[in-house]
Amino acid sequence: MTTGYRPLVFAHRGGADALPEHTLGAYLRALDEGADGLECDVRLSRDGHLVCVHDSRLDRTSDGRGRVSSKTLAELDALNFGSWHPGYPADAELPELARLLTLERLLEAVLSSGRPVRLLIETKHPSRYGAEVERRLIRMLRHYGLADPKPDDDVQVTVMSFAALALRRVRAQAPGLPTVYLMELLPPGAGRGRLPFGARTAGPGIELIRTRPTLLPSIKAAGHQVYVWTVNDEADLSLVLEHRVDGVITDRPRFVLDQLNRM
Numbered sequence: 001m002t003t004g005y006r007p008l009v010f011a012h013r014g015g016a017d018a019l020p021e022h023t024l025g026a027y028l029r030a031l032d033e034g035a036d037g038l039e040c041d042v043r044l045s046r047d048g049h050l051v052c053v054h055d056s057r058l059d060r061t062s063d064g065r066g067r068v069s070s071k072t073l074a075e076l077d078a079l080n081f082g083s084w085h086p087g088y089p090a091d092a093e094l095p096e097l098a099r100l101l102t103l104e105r106l107l108e109a110v111l112s113s114g115r116p117v118r119l120l121i122e123t124k125h126p127s128r129y130g131a132e133v134e135r136r137l138i139r140m141l142r143h144y145g146l147a148d149p150k151p152d153d154d155v156q157v158t159v160m161s162f163a164a165l166a167l168r169r170v171r172a173q174a175p176g177l178p179t180v181y182l183m184e185l186l187p188p189g190a191g192r193g194r195l196p197f198g199a200r201t202a203g204p205g206i207e208l209i210r211t212r213p214t215l216l217p218s219i220k221a222a223g224h225q226v227y228v229w230t231v232n233d234e235a236d237l238s239l240v241l242e243h244r245v246d247g248v249i250t251d252r253p254r255f256v257l258d259q260l261n262r263m
């Protein structure tokens with residue numbers, strides 16, 4: 001690798017390959033392994049708490065059923081979010097790998113980790129929850145002193161969304177908070193390097209990098225950073241390193257860090 005260049009490594013959902021996604025144990029392991037940052041999805045419980053769960057339904061990642069948004073925090077807290085995963089130890093009760101993760105619990109853990117952490121928080125889902133997710137998120141970040149980051153702050157939060165509408169809400173409430181505009185397909189304007197509502201960083205999926213080779217050069221020429229998801233194998237890692245992306249979001253942080261250390 002060219003001297004001096006090394007992308008940031010973010011553990012996607014905490015590093016969803018080895019351990020159950022969005023559990024505190026997964027996030028703490030990723031930090032121990034040396035990840036620069038963590039990626040997490042947030043949505044709302046029925047009683048308005050920000051919980052870290054990717055899917056709109058509980059069925060895939062817990063022993064519960066139904067929509068996350070139809071349950072209270074107390075109901076979600078009674079579920080097991082780890083036992084579905086092959087990495088969950090069969091012979092032990094490990095609350096850190098089983099308990100629902102709330103954004104509050106994650107922020108507390110990150111702030112007390114004693115090391116620099118970049119936290120990427122993706123808000124889901126702008127049409128289901130209206131403006132409420134972003135409103136509650138900004139309020140919580142403000143409570144922890146994270147809504148207007150300074151360069152020397154240990155914990156740096158960035159908000160991400162596929163929805164320009166969500167980025168607009170974040171910008172209106174916390175103009176100092178950096179944002180990432182996530183892209184799965186090529187959105188209007190992005191091919192020419194334009195990102196909506198002051199987003200500093202583009203977050204294309206790896207498939208977009210494979211199929212649209214001109215996308216990254218135009219985004220970079222417009223002065224934006226690029227964080228790519230989800231980079232899990234050698235071929236994809238080589239591709240994004242060739243493009244000198246600024247951040248790699250991966251389910252396999254240890255694998256990516258090992259590869260980078262070998263270069």
Ligand code: G3P
Pocket residue numbers: 012039041054122182203229249
């Ligand atoms: O980091 C962005 C990526 O997480 C977006 O996709 O579906 O895993 O939230 P998804």
Ligand code: CA
Pocket residue numbers: 039040041122
């Ligand atoms: Ca996500």
